[in-house]
Amino acid sequence: MSKNEWPLWEIFIRGQHGLNHRHVGSLHAPDAEMAIRNARDVYTRRNEGVSIWVVPSNAITASSPSEKGPLFEPANSKVYRHPTFFDIPDVVGHM
Amino acid sequence: MYAQLVKSEGSKTRDEMTPEEIAFQERIDRGERIEPKEWMPEGYRKTLIRQMGQHAHSEIVGQLPEGNWITRAPTLERKAILLAKVQDEAGHGLYLYSAAETLGISRDELLEQLHSGKMKYSSIFNYPTLTWADIGAVGWLVDGAAIMNQVPLQRTSYGPYARAMVRICKEESFHQRQGYDIMMKMAAGTPEQKAMAQDALNRFWYPSLMMFGPSDKDSVHSAQSMAWKIKINTNDELRQKFVDQTVPQAEYLGLTIPDPNLKWNEEKGGHDFSEPDWSEFFAVIAGNGPCNEERLGARVKAWDDGAWFRDGLMAHAEKAASRRHAAE
Numbered sequence: 235m236s237k238n239e240w241p242l243w244e245i246f247i248r249g250q251h252g253l254n255h256r257h258v259g260s261l262h263a264p265d266a267e268m269a270i271r272n273a274r275d276v277y278t279r280r281n282e283g284v285s286i287w288v289v290p291s292n293a294i295t296a297s298s299p300s301e302k303g304p305l306f307e308p309a310n311s312k313v314y315r316h317p318t319f320f321d322i323p324d325v326v327g328h329m
Numbered sequence: 330m331y332a333q334l335v336k337s338e339g340s341k342t343r344d345e346m347t348p349e350e351i352a353f354q355e356r357i358d359r360g361e362r363i364e365p366k367e368w369m370p371e372g373y374r375k376t377l378i379r380q381m382g383q384h385a386h387s388e389i390v391g392q393l394p395e396g397n398w399i400t401r402a403p404t405l406e407r408k409a410i411l412l413a414k415v416q417d418e419a420g421h422g423l424y425l426y427s428a429a430e431t432l433g434i435s436r437d438e439l440l441e442q443l444h445s446g447k448m449k450y451s452s453i454f455n456y457p458t459l460t461w462a463d464i465g466a467v468g469w470l471v472d473g474a475a476i477m478n479q480v481p482l483q484r485t486s487y488g489p490y491a492r493a494m495v496r497i498c499k500e501e502s503f504h505q506r507q508g509y510d511i512m513m514k515m516a517a518g519t520p521e522q523k524a525m526a527q528d529a530l531n532r533f534w535y536p537s538l539m540m541f542g543p544s545d546k547d548s549v550h551s552a553q554s555m556a557w558k559i560k561i562n563t564n565d566e567l568r569q570k571f572v573d574q575t576v577p578q579a580e581y582l583g584l585t586i587p588d589p590n591l592k593w594n595e596e597k598g599g600h601d602f603s604e605p606d607w608s609e610f611f612a613v614i615a616g617n618g619p620c621n622e623e624r625l626g627a628r629v630k631a632w633d634d635g636a637w638f639r640d641g642l643m644a645h646a647e648k649a650a651s652r653r654h655a656a657e
């Protein structure tokens with residue numbers, strides 16, 4: 235068995251409607267160009283996208299699950315960041 | 330199913346669980362998704378690798394019986410459709426392999442375990458596709474049975490697995506419909522064509538029922554997998570649903586399901602039906618089905634014959650990268 239496994243790439247696709255590229259999965263390929271070609275076959279067989287990004291998986295730095303609390307909990311107490319926090323009288327019209 | 334007889338590791342009672350294990354189980358009970366780098370019991374990880382690996386291998390090996398008919402499809406349109414269907418199955422295998430890799434096993438290790446026989450694939454793909462009608466029966470019954478199992482797995486507890494299942498399910502109904510469409514054509518054709526359709530149903534009916542695996546209502550493995558939400562329904566529940574769904578479809582085709590005991594049971598609100606021959610199932614799983622050697626042989630040969638090509642592309646990529654590096 236060959237020990238020379240192709241590196242892993244993370245695949246991001248932008249759909250038809252001008253939204254951001256979205257992570258759709260990963261695949262193995264020898265280089266970036268082949269990763270794009272393979273991503274076309276693996277992830278866009280039904281017109282799912284108009285643009286593909288490929289990123290070597292080992293180039294991604296992820297937040298660690300144990301940091302979930304310190305990273306995201308502070309936002310919980312800041313409800314005033316949402317427009318519904320404020321009561322605006324109907325008579326002033328749409329705001 | 331595509332994953333049959335998956336042994337789960339580490340069935341524990343609440344009292345035997347560590348605080349970490351209890352917290353993990355509570356997350357699952359709340360319906361939370363488990364993501365790759367989060368803590369998980371070793372048994373959960375190992376059972377999932379086994380199940381997802383077997384599922385991926387089934388998608389890949391499952392291309393072979395249908396690939397057999399690509400060059401002999403009756404029209405250019407049927408050929409293009411079958412080619413697209415088989416290409417989807419390759420995609421399903423790839424989604425699942427990369428989801429399994431997030432659990433810390435490499436692609437090469439997964440393939441090596443398939444090739445050595447350590448990991449299995451679904452018993453159904455060890456049966457031959459002898460006529461064009463078999464391609465109809467495979468899409469209708471085999472993909473139909475797969476859908477039964479895959480739809481609930483979209484809610485499975487492991488995030489990457491659930492997301493792969495969502496993609497797969499979006500593509501599956503095309504597979505079943507193209508198969509049923511072939512059956513409709515054959516069943517409405519000449520008497521010989523209709524006889525071919527009936528023959529395909531006769532040969533694929535019981536192997537399709539076997540896809541769900543033997544009854545697991547008393548199995549500790551299944552109970553653990555269900556607690557972890559990597560298995561959602563019992564094998565018997567899914568088999569019953571499949572039979573109830575398929576009976577009217579066969580009736581519409583004017584074909585007869587090869588089971589003299591098949592009849593509606595008002596009381597249970599489902600059909601009574603005969604069990605498949607489970608000794609045949611265990612023989613096929615053990616490697617003694619009609620096509621085991623051929624299927625695994627074809628996989629190993631494709632992998633071995635492709636080695637020079639994979640290595641060549643990798644060598645080229647490394648050379649190009651070092652040239653770019655030197656130029657910087």
Ligand SMILES: [Fe+2]
Nearest residue numbers: 388417418421
């Ligand atoms: Fe599939």
Ligand SMILES: [Fe+2]
Nearest residue numbers: 418472501504
């Ligand atoms: Fe399929």
